[in-house]
Amino acid sequence: MSADRIALKERLDRATAHLETPVAAVDLAAFDDNADQLVARAQGKPLRVASKSVRCRTLLERVLARPGWRGVMAYTLPEAIWLVRSGVTADVLIAYPSVDRTAMRELTAEAKLADAITLMVDHPSHLDLVDQVTPPGDRPAVRLCLDLDSSWRPAGGLHMGVRRSPVHSAGQASALARRITARPGFRLVGMMSYEAQIAGLGDLPPGQALRGRAIRLMQSRSFPELVRRRAEAVAAVRQHADLEFVNGGGTGSVAATGADPAVTEVTAGSGLYGPTLFDAYSAWRPTPSAFFALSVVRRPAPRIATVLGGGWIASGPAEASRLPTPYLPEGLAFKPDEGAGEVQTPLLGAAAAALRPGDRVWFRHAKAGELCEHVNELQLVDGGSATPAPTYRGEGHAFLG
Template structure:
């Protein structure tokens, strides 16, 4: 459902024309369409929304109200506590281990929180941190999820994927599960594995056909391996604990991961906004739904229009794929020796001659939720009208700040 760019620009300008830039917007029609497409791709398995890719409470509530979506994958324990206290959800999986003592103390002191939040572990050292904050006999059981490393190690020291958990083999997962259940004050309820080399790596990079073929071959072999190993790990862990869920995947692998019989739920989030990193996927490309606008402030030369700001670079390797991209009007590009700048960004192209100071250029961010770290609110676009919705930042929260 890719909207005609001219029509989309008219709608965005009409809805937000009364606002000063920078302004960030989410097209609700595209957002809802992406949510429905992800549900269909999940093949009946529930989707857990990745909050780091949304970072806007009203939009988290919107997607959780849809059939097929249940629960949140949070990126920090303080965030998880806030989401539960605000009534967004009663089911949060914290995706990364936590050593936040204040948040752990709050979790241990509140039975409602303890029943709603599961924290991630990949070693007994994480259990030691919890016990050091509140002794086992003085708290409700803390719900735990084991993080199984989903990277591929085809030979020797070769490592394909991200560096996450040290728990890689089924034997390691079973051993950790055995040690967890022997510890009072904990309840092992889940296992998670995120196949980043599949879910987070585009298999059709533009103008790189050979690289694309290599990525697809790597992903096919890696996925076959993780399906076998994940199944064995789940069986090993279930010898010691009854698992309530086995979580896997991300936007880029929803259909494949949901087909894994060991997986009971799939995570997705970036596909709701459709950032530029997902333009390089063959199996599914979400409809662009999130944008930000900057104002043209000067014309330094023919075919150059300069906007104020623009250097909203995404996390990850410092390369072109992490830059935001000018999207509306079509035909603009960065100046190669300047790129998107902190306070000004020159844009080149014939269409630049049609722009004047005060006109707007709409951009797409490379990653999804990171857009929300730059603005206090998103304008939710419904037709040609806009309604503001606060981002996490707008509600006074910078959970990774």
């Protein structure tokens, strides 16, 4: 095991020795360094923190207090209301359309919330729902952001990227903007375009050289097309509304998106924790800062150590990249026919021979904020000590649960 890994394991073990497993920890030195690295890559554009990738109010407040960070991108309207009411931020952009009528009623009943929260829309029916909850004359103006689809459509029916907004062209964006601005009780204040095929897709998938080359070729052609189309769409929408912001990107594209003249702010979040999916990016790899530890409970064979729990699987396609990774000590791997189990997880390898019941194995999650759905608190490690900070779950919130 490398000296850096040995030192990290000793620091995590020492700081959390008084706690029972499972335990999740964030190394604050790495977290802060990642925050600074993201700012340095953002080309002078402010960064909006993606709360979905953090899910801990203490850490959201920590990163927002750093230079270069401004505002939150939330994932649900109830979460956005909670963040504003609790004083985390007065600037929340919701990344996805909401149809939560109860939360909508709360939003439209209070000017403070309506001034702080921006809803995402990509169809007039989203406006209809707001009007059904609270008619225009009975509410403050609702802030809206138009979601521009960023996928690449090179020819025919080919579609490279995720399926999000139906608004793909400048003409479609202009048409929707015209309909929004003609409706009373709404203010179109922003545009967003998330280039998932670049920001959310690693170009160095392990053991897949041919796929990596295909991804890099796709990205090299997709991004210039998006820059051109995004500029056209922004110009078209500005004919109808005075936009306060144009949001784009994610951790995997901070530098490229920040260099786009049409973009005024960039979103990032996963890069603060450095989950394993970002090991497959050539442009920038964050330092791992978030980990979880499980205890060895038995030794079924000389080179097998079994830990209690472990099935903390990430969302997305059902493939190996969504499994957690045994990280400390080095040299551990899953048993292929068992994988990461909900109750127990056998680990193979030379390092397993030295493990005994009661020893800890530290893992990295495949995705960032999803780690927080398994624990009530994160241990914030600073040097050799740890301070607990509640996760969303620990504060009683499961916004997508």
